[in-house]
Each structure stands twice: as structure tokens, then as C-alpha cells.
Amino acid sequence: MSAAGGTAGREAQPASTRDSYYGQPVIKQPVWHPEIPWYFFAGGLAGASATLALACERSHPELARRAWWTALAGVSVSPPLLISDLGRPSRFLNMLRMFKITSPMSVGSWVLAGSGTSTGVVCLHLLTGRGPRAARLAKPVAALLGLPLATYTGALIAQTAVPAWHEARRELPALFAAGAAVSAGAAATALAPAQDAEPARRLALIGAIAELGLVAAMEHRLDELGEVYHEGSAGAYGRLARGLTAGGAIILAGPGRRRRAAAVAGSAALLAGAVCERWSVFKAGFQSASDPKYTVASQRRRVRGGRGHGASRRAVGAAQ
Amino acid sequence: MKLQTHAWPSTYDGEAQPRKGFFTDTSVCIGCKACEVACKEWNRVPESPQGFTGHSYDNTIDLGANTWRHVAFVEQRKEVDLESAGGELVQYASLEQLMGQSGLDTYQDGDGVRWLMASDVCKHCTDAACLEVCPTGALFRTEFGTVVVQEDVCNGCGYCVPACPFGVLDQREGDGRVWKCTLCYDRLKDDKEPACAHACPTNSIKFGDLDDLREEAEERLRALSDAGAEKAQLYLHDSGDGVGGAGAFFLLLDEPEVYGLPPDPVDTTRELGSTWAAVGVAAVGLGAAVAASVLGGRR
Numbered sequence: 001m002s003a004a005g006g007t008a009g010r011e012a013q014p015a016s017t018r019d020s021y022y023g024q025p026v027i028k029q030p031v032w033h034p035e036i037p038w039y040f041f042a043g044g045l046a047g048a049s050a051t052l053a054l055a056c057e058r059s060h061p062e063l064a065r066r067a068w069w070t071a072l073a074g075v076s077v078s079p080p081l082l083i084s085d086l087g088r089p090s091r092f093l094n095m096l097r098m099f100k101i102t103s104p105m106s107v108g109s110w111v112l113a114g115s116g117t118s119t120g121v122v123c124l125h126l127l128t129g130r131g132p133r134a135a136r137l138a139k140p141v142a143a144l145l146g147l148p149l150a151t152y153t154g155a156l157i158a159q160t161a162v163p164a165w166h167e168a169r170r171e172l173p174a175l176f177a178a179g180a181a182v183s184a185g186a187a188a189t190a191l192a193p194a195q196d197a198e199p200a201r202r203l204a205l206i207g208a209i210a211e212l213g214l215v216a217a218m219e220h221r222l223d224e225l226g227e228v229y230h231e232g233s234a235g236a237y238g239r240l241a242r243g244l245t246a247g248g249a250i251i252l253a254g255p256g257r258r259r260r261a262a263a264v265a266g267s268a269a270l271l272a273g274a275v276c277e278r279w280s281v282f283k284a285g286f287q288s289a290s291d292p293k294y295t296v297a298s299q300r301r302r303v304r305g306g307r308g309h310g311a312s313r314r315a316v317g318a319a320q
Numbered sequence: 321m322k323l324q325t326h327a328w329p330s331t332y333d334g335e336a337q338p339r340k341g342f343f344t345d346t347s348v349c350i351g352c353k354a355c356e357v358a359c360k361e362w363n364r365v366p367e368s369p370q371g372f373t374g375h376s377y378d379n380t381i382d383l384g385a386n387t388w389r390h391v392a393f394v395e396q397r398k399e400v401d402l403e404s405a406g407g408e409l410v411q412y413a414s415l416e417q418l419m420g421q422s423g424l425d426t427y428q429d430g431d432g433v434r435w436l437m438a439s440d441v442c443k444h445c446t447d448a449a450c451l452e453v454c455p456t457g458a459l460f461r462t463e464f465g466t467v468v469v470q471e472d473v474c475n476g477c478g479y480c481v482p483a484c485p486f487g488v489l490d491q492r493e494g495d496g497r498v499w500k501c502t503l504c505y506d507r508l509k510d511d512k513e514p515a516c517a518h519a520c521p522t523n524s525i526k527f528g529d530l531d532d533l534r535e536e537a538e539e540r541l542r543a544l545s546d547a548g549a550e551k552a553q554l555y556l557h558d559s560g561d562g563v564g565g566a567g568a569f570f571l572l573l574d575e576p577e578v579y580g581l582p583p584d585p586v587d588t589t590r591e592l593g594s595t596w597a598a599v600g601v602a603a604v605g606l607g608a609a610v611a612a613s614v615l616g617g618r619r
Contacts, residue, residue: 019577020577020580021392021394021577021578021579021580022373022375022378022580024381024382024580025382025487026486026487026577026580026581026582027482027484027485027486027487027582028384028481028482028484028487028488028489028490029481029482030478030481030482031478031481031490031491032478047606048606048610051606051607051610052610052613052614055610055611055613055614056614059614060614085477085478086475086476086477086496087474087475087476087477087478087491087495087496087497087498088474088475088476088496088497089475091456091473091474091475091476092475094456094458094473094475095455095456095475095477097456097457097473098455098456098457100325100452100454100455100457101323101596102323102324102325102452102453102589102592103452103453103454103455103479104453104595105453105455105477105479106455106456109455147603147604147606147607148599148603150603150606151599151602151603151606152599154598154599154602155595155596155598155599156479158588158591158595158598159449159453159483159588159589159591159592159595160449160453160479160482160483160588161449161482161483161484161485161585161586161588162482166588166591169591169594169595169598170594170598171598172598173595173598173599173601173602173603174598174601174602174605176602177602177603177605177606177609180606181606181609181610185613199613199614199616200613202612202613202616203609203610203613206609206612206613207609210605210609285482289482292577292580295582296577296582296583299582299583299584299585300577300583300584302584303583303584308583308584309560309561309562309584309585309586310558310560310561310562311555311556311561311562311563311576311582311583311584311585312553312554312555312572312575312576312583313553313554313557313558314541314545314550314551314552314553314554315541315542315544315545315546315552
């Protein structure tokens with residue numbers, strides 16, 4: 001990006017100049033704005049809430065009811081968040097011009113459209129009692145689409161040239177799934193009466209444990225490329241996320257069982273932790289793209305280790 | 321599993337043209353920036369005042385929405401110990417021979433400084449990540465096998481920006497859409513060569529049918545290598561590389577990263593199958609976690 005100014009939100013350039021062109025980044029930082037990590041959170045919350053709502057409908061109708069409304073809230077804020085991030089918001093409908101399996105954003109747009117519509121039908125029935133047959137049909141659709149809605153965002157960012165995202169492609173969807181479980185579980189726990197909240201509480205705890213484990217697994221896989229998850233704002237959000245998730249889980253597992261105030265506090269901490277984890281991943285991508293050492297060093301290592309794809313070729317017989 | 325868009329030449333039937341491209345031979349680039357100017361003028365690319373960098377003669381900095389050609393300037397100081405001085409004499413002699421053949425000077429090595437210049441551009445990859453991730457279909461492959469953004473379709477989602485392994489595309493401020501080299505699609509349709517190649521005074525930017533250019537590049541590499549340019553290398557010349565070979569490829573005199581190019585670029589779409597599989601596993605896992613949470617209490 002340009003030395004003078006540049007797109008707001010992009011990381012400042014590092015000073016490293018070895019093995020690079022005056023320390024210039026090799027790849028471009030994303031142009032996405034703060035709407036995107038908030039969407040990752042909202043989409044995950046909505047998706048997992050819809051699934052939870054259908055699953056507990058018979059056993060815990062009060063919980064299900066609240067989870068449906070949470071799902072509606074999540075899918076309702078998502079399109080405005082995404083549209084306002086577009087360079088040309090008036091052309092948002094172009095997202096549905098085609099369906100492309102090679103573009104996670106295209107797939108995600110359709111999933112969100114389907115998820116939003118079906119959740120809307122369910123909630124319309126909850127509110128007015130209208131369209132019982134349509135609602136019966138829409139419930140499993142919303143619950144099933146909720147699963148890809150909560151996870152495709154991992155593929156979305158992994159499908160880029162950003163090392164800290166692309167090399168974490170196996171873990172990111174699962175990490176986002178765990179965050180979605182935490183969000184949906186915590187939101188429903190906070191909203192439902194204590195005697196109905198048990199499944200939601202369990203979901204939040206399962207998600208919290210999975211999230212903490214997956215972050216560790218992802219960083220182990222990324223090795224040196226994972227540095228960015230410990231530095232700058234990605235590191236700060238990451239530490240905050242781990243603290244809030246672990247703290248919230250402990251509260252929810254202990255005093256949150258019986259005391260409503262504790263349940264609400266624990267849930268709030270877990271929700272905040274899920275938000276921070278998305279922000280950490282989002283920021284890490286910017287930091288990873290802004291320093292050429294991550295792009296060049298990992299590729300150079302591949303070439304030296306004989307695992308390169310052969311972008312460069314010298315004359316036959318020339319000294320290598 | 322490889323999921324990919326196959327648009328050329330299959331979808332064009334009889335209208336498909338031979339694949340066109342650039343062979344940028346950086347050994348004869350003199351850093352005049354005529355390509356940058358010609359590109360700006362022909363394509364009406366807005367100004368890009370990026371300030372004074374102090375990086376040799378480069379104030380363009382990089383490729384982006386408003387810079388579709390970028391001439392890199394690298395100043396390398398040669399070592400002056402006895403051993404390398406001996407090697408330099410050999411190199412000097414063979415370069416003189418090369419200059420005699422081509423009539424062109426390639427280096428300024430009088431004062432121990434080597435000046436590398438290279439005109440960078442969109443690579444028009446065979447496996448183009450930007451095109452694959454574009455959700456609107458604004459990025460498409462033309463009948464010439466090149467990759468072009470349709471400005472009336474692009475909605476500025478910005479997905480192609482971090483997807484490009486070369487950092488070519490960027491969003492234009494105040495406009496919101498992404499812009500990049502079109503390989504002068506309008507000129508190609510009119511049977512004219514792209515503006516940059518047309519303006520290049522040393523023919524460092526060669527335009528033509530990709531097959532012909534690839535052969536020409538082989539010969540040029542051999543000549544330079546025989547003349548002692550030991551690090552001379554063809555970059556993105558082979559269809560077996562990480563982007564399936566590029567429509568715009570290069571002859572470099574040093575490693576790619578010296579010019580700000582990635583040493584082993586890969587089209588991220590190659591991992592798409594396993595990435596979607598990871599999404600599937602995560603989705604099933606989430607479903608299982610929900611089921612376990614609900615059923616776990618029924619004892």
C-alpha cells in the first residue's frame with residue numbers, strides 16, 4: 001500500500017528489508033472493515049442458535065423460542081453489516097448473480113440468504129401464529145443451513161494468499177464453529193429461565209473448551225507463521241479472548257448453574273470472548289499480509305526443501 | 321481435489337483466440353517508465369501520488385488500483401574482493417560479447433553497482449485465484465485467455481485483493497471497485513498490442529502469442545546464462561508451477577523476492593477441496609455438539 005496514507009485500518013509497514021523489495025509487502029492486505037469480524041460473530045451466533053432451537057424444541061420449548069429469536073437477530077444484522085462493507089453497496093444484489101463453489105463468499109451469500117429467509121418464516125409464525133405449515137418446513141432448513149453459516153467464514157478467509165489464514169485452513173472452520181457454539185449457548189443461557197437453560201449452558205461449555213483447544217492447535221500448525229497471533233492487536237484480542245472464554249466458562253460451570261446473575265455474567269464474558277477471538281483472527285491476517293517476511297520466508301523454505309512448485313527456473317546446466 | 325473454473329478456450333468455441341501474454345525481459349529494461357505512462361494514458365488510470373520514497377528511482381512503489389505497471393529499481397553493490405573481481409572480469413567480457421550481439425547495454429557496472437530494473441504487471445495466471453474467489457463473476461477470462469475485471473459488475477467486495485498471491489489487485493479509493501491491468505483488452509480486440517508493450521523502447525516488454533513468447537524466452541535465458549548471468553531465471557514460465565504458468569511471465573537476473581515477487585506463489589484454490597472438507601467436518605461437529613448438549617441431560 002502507499003507510503004503516504006492508504007486505506008484506513010491497514011497495518012503500518014514494518015522495517016524489514018532483507019529478502020524483500022525495500023520491505024514492501026508482497027501481497028495486499030485485505031480491504032475489509034470492522035463490519036467483517038462482527039459479521040463472523042453474528043453469523044456464527046445466528047447459525048448455531050437456529051440449530052440449537054430446533055434440537056431443543058420438544059424438550060425445552062422456552063429455550064427454543066429464545067434461540068429462534070436470537071437466530072433472527074443474528075441473521076438480520078448480517079446483511080447490513082456485509083452490504084455496508086462493500087465498495088459499491090448499491091450493487092449488493094450482484095452477490096446473487098451466480099453460484100460459485102470456488103468462491104466461499106458466493107456460497108456464503110446463498111447460505112445467508114436461505115438461512116435468513118427460513119429463520120424469518122419461523123419467527124413470523126412464533127410471533128403471529130401465521131403459516132404453521134411453512135414454519136414446520138422452514139425450521140429444519142434454518143437449523144441445517146445454520147451449520148454452514150457458522151463455519152463457511154473459516155473457508156472464506158482461508159481461501160486467500162494471507163499466510164496466517166491460508167495455512168490455518170484446516171483449523172479455522174472448526175475454530176469458528178466452536179465460537180458459534182459458545183455464542184449461541186451463552187446467549188440462550190443468558191436469555192432463558194434457569195430451569196430451561198441447561199442444554200444451552202452445556203453447549204457454551206463444550207464450545208469454550210473446543211475453542212481454547214483449537215486456537216492452540218492452529219498456532220502449533222502455523223509455527224512461525226503463527227507469530228502474528230501473539231503480536232500487536234491480534235495478540236491483544238487473542239489474550240483477551242482466552243481470558244474471557246476461560247473465565248466465562250468457569251463461572252458458567254460453577255455458580256452459573258444455580259444463580260441467574262452468575263449465569264448472565266458468565267454468558268456475557270463468553271460472548272465477549274467469542275467476539276474478541278474473531279477480532280484476533282481478523283487482525284492477524286492484516287499483520288501477516290503486511291510483512292513480506294511471512295510471504296517470502298515460508299515460500300523460500302518450500303523451495304529450499306524441494307517442495308516448491310517451480311515458479312523460477314534457471315537455464316539447464318546453469319549453477320543452481 | 322481440484323475445483324476450478326474452466327472458461328478458456330472451451331466456453332468460447334470458435335471465438336477463442338490464441339492465448340496472448342507478455343514476456344518481460346528485465347535484462348534490457350532501462351527503467352524509463354514509458355510503460356507506466358503509456359498504461360496510464362491509454363487506460364485513463366487516475367494519478368497515484370504516493371510521495372517520495374528514497375528507494376532508488378521508484379516512487380510508484382507497487383501495483384494497485386491506480387498503478388497497473390510498476391517499474392522496480394534495485395541497486396546492488398558488488399563485492400570488490402580479489403576473487404569476485406576475477407569473476408567479474410569474465411562476466412564483463414561475456415557481457416560485452418552479448419552487448420555486441422544485441423546492441424544493448426544491460427548493466428551499469430562501471431562503479432561497482434548493479435542496477436536491476438523490472439516492469440511488473442498483472443500476471444494473468446492460468447489458475448487465477450482472483451477469478452475463482454470473485455463472487456459476482458466480475459472477474460472473467462477473455463477470449464484471449466487474459467483475466468479482466470468487468471467494472472459494471474464489480475461490487476467492491478474486495479475478496480480478490482488478499483486472494484492474489486502477487487498483490488496486484490486493490491480497491492480504488494473513492495470508487496470502491498477493484499481495478500487492474502486488462503492486458504489492454506480493448507486494444508487486443510482491435511488487433512493492436514497493449515499500450516505498455518507498444519511504448520517500450522528496448523522491447524523489454526514483449527507481447528504476443530504465449531506459445532511463441534515462451535520459446536523466445538527459452539532462447540534468451542540460454543544466451544544470458546551462456547554469457548555468465550548466473551542467476552538469470554525465467555519466472556512463471558512453466559505451466560507446472562503454482563499458478564499453472566502465467567500469461568505475463570518474466571526473465572529475472574536475481575531471485576524473485578529481490579524484485580518484490582513471491583518465490584513460490586500458489587493459487588489458493590488448489591486447496592479448496594480440503595478447505596471445504598474442513599468446513600464440512602466443522603459443521604458436522606457443531607451439529608453433534610448441539611445434539612450432545614440437548615440429549616446429554618436426558619438420563
